[in-house]
Amino acid sequence: MNHSLRLDGVVKRFGDRTAVDGLSFAVPPGEVFGFLGGNGAGKTTSLRMVLDIIRPDAGSIEVLGHAPGREVGRRLGFLPEERGLYRSMTALDTVVYFGRLKGMSAVDARVRARALLDRFGLSANLKTNVDKLSKGMAQKVQLATAVVNAPDLLILDEPFSGLDPVNQGLLEDEITGAARGGAAVVFSTHVMQHAERLCDRLLLLAHGAKLFDGTQDEARAMLPARLELVARTDPAGLDGVESTAAQGDAGDGWTRWRVELSPGRDPGDLLQQCTARGVPLRRFEQHRPGLHDVFISIVGSAEVRS
Ligand SMILES: Nc1ncnc2c1ncn2[C@@H]1O[C@H](COP(=O)(O)OP(=O)(O)OP(=O)(O)O)[C@@H](O)[C@H]1O
DSSP: OOOSEEEEEEEEEETTEEEEEEEEEEEOTTOEEEEEEOTTSSHHHHHHHHTTSSOOSEEEEEETTBOSSHHHHTTEEEEOSSOOOOTTSBHHHHHHHHHHHTTOOHHHHHHHHHHHHHHTTOGGGTTSBGGGSOHHHHHHHHHHHHHTTOOSEEEEESTTTTOOHHHHHHHHHHHHHHHHTTOEEEEEESOHHHHHHHOSEEEEEETTEEEEEEEHHHHHTTSOOEEEEEESSOGGGSTTEEEEEEEEEEETTEEEEEEEEOTTOOHHHHHHHHHHTTOOEEEEEEEOOOHHHHHIIIIIHHHHHO
């Protein structure tokens, strides 16, 4: 399969600390890939290796079919975690400058920079020096520098931090738009709501090692399904039920139950069993675990183990 980014057994050590520990994953074109992990998990270190800012101690990285480096760098876009632009340059000149660095002609860079800044609501600030812009506005200028060359691989390190909800929405649109145009987008975050809305697939990292890599549905399937039932009898004996807890009287001999299924069991099977065995039900409600629950369950338990 054709991949925009592939890491294979990548290791990075700083002294006796292993920041990235045998990391492997691949991202195809057109995919939004969430790179999730708590503080110090190794996200930034991994992304910096993809960008050839630092080199791995072991393993291999392939970026758009090449080794990381200057040549392929022209087809990349990058928003670093530490934001910062050359402050005495205007917004427009800053974006044009990055376009030129990526090999664009002066005319193309200017046209594209104007269009982007316009789209980001900054058309009145084209000639404003970056140090006169608000923090959020400066972040949008920096986002424009990351996408000015319409990159084939867009890498965003904690892109949502510091943006208000309107600008977070704008960034989400930029990410989905880039992916629709065929780019692979990799973004790191520890804010699960963004991952939930955006990711086709996600990777969970803890202590530099991969704990999970797959779709959101696959991630959710790792947690036991939780249900709320209103039934006359305790559903504990039914196949696939891990535990039940009575939550209170629902009147007329009915009881509210919280039911947890064994991991991987399908709530639909339980409903079928109830029907087949004539177990009367007044309510059958499934609680879909959020990515936050998955994160706490998988990453949290890894933290406890270490
Ligand atoms: N240049 C460096 N020298 C020494 N140790 C480093 C260096 N860069 C990162 N580390 C260590 O490597 C580990 C991973 O750090 P990294 O910045 O990659 O994590 P992260 O997942 O991006 O965290 P955060 O969400 O807090 O930004 C940490 O323990 C960090 O202290």
